[in-house]
Amino acid sequence: MLNLYIYSFFMILMFIIFFFYSIFLNLLNFSFMLEWMLFNLNSINVEFFILIDWVACLFISVVMMISSMIMLYSSIYMGNEIYLNRFIILLNFFILSMILMIISPNLISILFGWDGLGLISYCLVIFYQNYLSFNSGMVTILCNRIGDIGLLMTIGMMSFLGSWSMYFLNKDFLLILMMILLASITKSAQLPFSSWLPMAMAAPTPISALVHSSTLVTAGVYLMIRFSKFFESNLIISKILFYSSIFTMFMAGLMANFEIDLKKIIALSTLSQLGLMMMILSLGFSMLSFFHLLIHAIFKSLLFMCAGIMIHLMDNNQDIRFSGNLNKYIPFTMMSFYISNLSLMGFPFLSGFYSKDLIMELIYLMDINMFLLVMILLSLMFTISYSLRLFYFIFFSSMKNKSFNYYEENMLMNLSMLILMMLSLFSGSLMMWLFFFNDYFLFMNIFIKLITMIMMILGVMIGYSMVMKNFMNLYVLSYFFSSMWFLNYMYVWNYKFFLIFSLKFYMLDKSWIEFVGKNLLLNVIKKMMIYLNLYKIFMFIFLIFFLLIMFYF
Structure with a gap:
C-alpha cells in the first residue's frame, strides 16, 4: 500500500515539472532531439530517437497527473486485492510504455512502447482470471496485433529507403502511410476494429480509467498527430480516415443509447470521442485533435472512477436499470459524475466545451458532403441523449436492486476525484489560453454558430423519448444496437x-x-x-x- 502512495507522490512531482517545462518550450518555440545508434546493419543505422518538445511534455504531464490520481484511488479501491503487487508492477510498466511511445519520433523506438502497451494491456484485461476476462483479453490482443503487424511491415518497407526515420520519407509513399494508418485505427478502435474496446471493460476499474482515457486508446491518435504532415497531402488516406471516424462516432453514439452496462456506456462514449479526434485530424487540424485528446483524458478518467464507486455501492452490479437515487448515498461521487458528464456533453464553459465547440465550428466552415455533416450532427445529438439517459437511471429513477452494499465515501478517493473534477472545470480554458489560443480565430454567422446548441437541444429531446417511451425495451433494436453491429461475427x-x-x-x-x-x-x-x-x-x-x-x- 505504501508503494502506491510513493508512486503517486512521484508522479505528481513529475506532472508539475513536465507541465511547466512544456510551457517553457512552447513560449520559446524550442525542442530537443536525442539520438543513440544501437547497431549498424548493412549500412543502415538502427537508431533510438527521443524527441522532447512541448507536445510530448504536455502529454506526459497529463498522463502523469491522471496516473497519480489513479494510484491514490487504487490504494483504497484495490486495497483488499490479493495480487496487489502484480497490479502495481503492471501499472508502472504500462505508464512507462506509454511515455516511451510519446517521446519517440522514430519507428524503431516507437515499436518498444507500442508493443509494451499491447502486451501489458492484455495482462491487465485478464487480471481477474475468469472466462469473461480471458475471452476479452484474447479479442483485445488479437485486434491490436493487426496494428502491430502494420507497424512491423512499415519498418520492413522502410529498410529499402535506408532509414527508419519518418522525416526522411517521401510524402507520396502511399503503401507505408497505409500501414501506419492501419496501426493507428486498430489501436484507437476505429471501424472495423472497434469491438475490442467495450470488451476490454473486463479489466479492473482503475485500469479502465487509465487505459480508456489517456494511454492505450489514444496511442493511435497520437501516432497520427506526430506524423500528420505526411497525411495532410495524401487525399486517399485522409478520406479513408474521415469516413471511418464518422461511422465510428455514429455507431458508438447509437449503441450507447441502447446499452445497459454502466462501464460499456462510458467505453462507447470513449469510442465516440476517439472518432471525433480522428475526424478533425483527417481534415488537417492535428493540434485541435491533440487539444481534445488532453481534455477528454481528464474528464473520462473521472467518469470511470465514479463508475467504480457506483458499482461497489450496487454490490458489483453494472446494470443501470437497477440503480437509482444514488445521490442520497454517495453525494460527492455523484457531483463528480455530474460535472464530468456535462464536460463530455460539451456544456458551455466546462473543459469539454472549448475543444468540442471549436471542432464543430471548423466542421461548419469546411466543404463537407451534406450526408456526412448530418452523420456528424446526429453523433453529437446521440452524445447528449445517452448522457441524459444515464443521468435519469442513476439520479432520478427508483432503486430496484435487491442486494445493496452500503458504502461510505473515502476521503482519499474523494481527494483524487476532487483534483480531476477541478481540472474538468478549468483545464479547457487553461490550455486554450496557454497553448492553443493563437492557432484558431474564427468568425461566423450567429445562425451557424447556434447550430451546435440546437443539436444539443434536439439531443435532450431524443434522450427524453429514449427514457420515457421505453425504446430500449424493443428487443430487436436493443439486441442489434448493443452487439457492436455483429462485428465479432x-x-x-x-x-x-x-x-x-x-x-x-x-x-x-x-x-x-x-x-x-x-x-x-x-x-x-x-x-x-x-x-x-x-x-x-x-x-x-x-x-x-x-x-x-x-x-x-
Whole structure:
C-alpha cells in the first residue's frame, strides 16, 4: 500500500515539472532531439530517437497527473486485492510504455512502447482470471496485433529507403502511410476494429480509467498527430480516415443509447470521442485533435472512477436499470459524475466545451458532403441523449436492486476525484489560453454558430423519448444496437478458413510425421490440395501484390 502512495507522490512531482517545462518550450518555440545508434546493419543505422518538445511534455504531464490520481484511488479501491503487487508492477510498466511511445519520433523506438502497451494491456484485461476476462483479453490482443503487424511491415518497407526515420520519407509513399494508418485505427478502435474496446471493460476499474482515457486508446491518435504532415497531402488516406471516424462516432453514439452496462456506456462514449479526434485530424487540424485528446483524458478518467464507486455501492452490479437515487448515498461521487458528464456533453464553459465547440465550428466552415455533416450532427445529438439517459437511471429513477452494499465515501478517493473534477472545470480554458489560443480565430454567422446548441437541444429531446417511451425495451433494436453491429461475427467469418487450415496443420504437427501412416498422410495431402485449389485465387492476388511492391521500390 505504501508503494502506491510513493508512486503517486512521484508522479505528481513529475506532472508539475513536465507541465511547466512544456510551457517553457512552447513560449520559446524550442525542442530537443536525442539520438543513440544501437547497431549498424548493412549500412543502415538502427537508431533510438527521443524527441522532447512541448507536445510530448504536455502529454506526459497529463498522463502523469491522471496516473497519480489513479494510484491514490487504487490504494483504497484495490486495497483488499490479493495480487496487489502484480497490479502495481503492471501499472508502472504500462505508464512507462506509454511515455516511451510519446517521446519517440522514430519507428524503431516507437515499436518498444507500442508493443509494451499491447502486451501489458492484455495482462491487465485478464487480471481477474475468469472466462469473461480471458475471452476479452484474447479479442483485445488479437485486434491490436493487426496494428502491430502494420507497424512491423512499415519498418520492413522502410529498410529499402535506408532509414527508419519518418522525416526522411517521401510524402507520396502511399503503401507505408497505409500501414501506419492501419496501426493507428486498430489501436484507437476505429471501424472495423472497434469491438475490442467495450470488451476490454473486463479489466479492473482503475485500469479502465487509465487505459480508456489517456494511454492505450489514444496511442493511435497520437501516432497520427506526430506524423500528420505526411497525411495532410495524401487525399486517399485522409478520406479513408474521415469516413471511418464518422461511422465510428455514429455507431458508438447509437449503441450507447441502447446499452445497459454502466462501464460499456462510458467505453462507447470513449469510442465516440476517439472518432471525433480522428475526424478533425483527417481534415488537417492535428493540434485541435491533440487539444481534445488532453481534455477528454481528464474528464473520462473521472467518469470511470465514479463508475467504480457506483458499482461497489450496487454490490458489483453494472446494470443501470437497477440503480437509482444514488445521490442520497454517495453525494460527492455523484457531483463528480455530474460535472464530468456535462464536460463530455460539451456544456458551455466546462473543459469539454472549448475543444468540442471549436471542432464543430471548423466542421461548419469546411466543404463537407451534406450526408456526412448530418452523420456528424446526429453523433453529437446521440452524445447528449445517452448522457441524459444515464443521468435519469442513476439520479432520478427508483432503486430496484435487491442486494445493496452500503458504502461510505473515502476521503482519499474523494481527494483524487476532487483534483480531476477541478481540472474538468478549468483545464479547457487553461490550455486554450496557454497553448492553443493563437492557432484558431474564427468568425461566423450567429445562425451557424447556434447550430451546435440546437443539436444539443434536439439531443435532450431524443434522450427524453429514449427514457420515457421505453425504446430500449424493443428487443430487436436493443439486441442489434448493443452487439457492436455483429462485428465479432464478421471476424469469425473472415478467420474461418485460417482457423480450419491451422487446425489441420496442428493435427499433423501433433503426431510424429515420420511415423504417420501412409493412408493418413495421403488424406491430409489431398485435403491440402483441395484447400489450395479453392484458395489459389488468393495466392495469385498475393503474388501480383508482391511483384507490384518490388517494382514500386
